[in-house]
Amino acid sequence: FKLLYPSDISLDAKRKMIDAVWQGDNSVRSRVQENESMEKASEGLKKLIEDLGIPGVKLEVTKRKTAKDDSELDATAYQMVLSVAPTGGVSEIGRADETDEDGQQYEGVTFVQLFSRTDGDERNFESPKVQEGIRNRIETQRLSQNQSKVEQALLKRAAIVPEDLFAK
Structure with a gap:
């Protein structure tokens, strides 16, 4: 304009x-x-x-x-x-x-x-519905990042114990 x-x-x-x-x-x-x-x-x-x-x-x-x-x-x-x-x-x-x-x-x-590149020209960023969708996407992304960090930390601390050391 x-x-x-x-x-x-x-x-x-x-x-x-x-x-x-x-x-x-x-x-x-x-x-x-x-x-x-x-x-x-x-x-x-x-x-x-x-x-x-x-x-x-x-x-x-x-x-x-x-x-x-x-x-x-x-x-x-x-x-x-x-x-x-x-x-x-x-x-x-x-x-x-x-x-x-x-x-x-x-x-x-x-x-x-x-305008949003993904959702086309008609997307209204001020709309609460759109804001909620953006928030949900960010939260999901952060959750998956945190989950992989926790898994990596657990793997670092894990010890491999030979099976014959377990009491039968």
């Missing part, structure tokens, strides 16, 4: 647009965190941009793409992915600066939404 606007617009207009992206329960970012699509969540911002009537404002809802590994992410997206919580979700808001072919300076804000 990226919102770009000419750098010479009024401070009040900038504040209104950034608040619509970031602040409050009805902002684009918080609606996306509640598992709404970016397109639907940004409809209110589009309306605000039309109402403000500022020429040159660009709102980009980029297409979803799957990154196989870090090498497929550009530097800014990579930094934003690092700011996503380990369980997934939506990144912090980042700064976006661009210059077009005519030399017009644009500034704005951007953020990325991260």
Whole structure:
């Protein structure tokens, strides 16, 4: 998601647009965190941009793409992915600066939404059910690691006693 606007617009207009992206329960970012699509969540911002009537404002809802590994992410997206919580979700808001072919300076804000690679695009990491599944997977993994550690420790302490030493 990226919102770009000419750098010479009024401070009040900038504040209104950034608040619509970031602040409050009805902002684009918080609606996306509640598992709404970016397109639907940004409809209110589009309306605000039309109402403000500022020429040159660009709102980009980029297409979803799957990154196989870090090498497929550009530097800014990579930094934003690092700011996503380990369980997934939506990144912090980042700064976006661009210059077009005519030399017009644009500034704005951007953020990325991260999806699970294993369960497909529709996974909502904030859902208690998903959190429980992740916790269960981690607990199972730790239990099996602990079990193998205990078995190894017991084998180290075990002594091999010849059978003829046992009383019959």
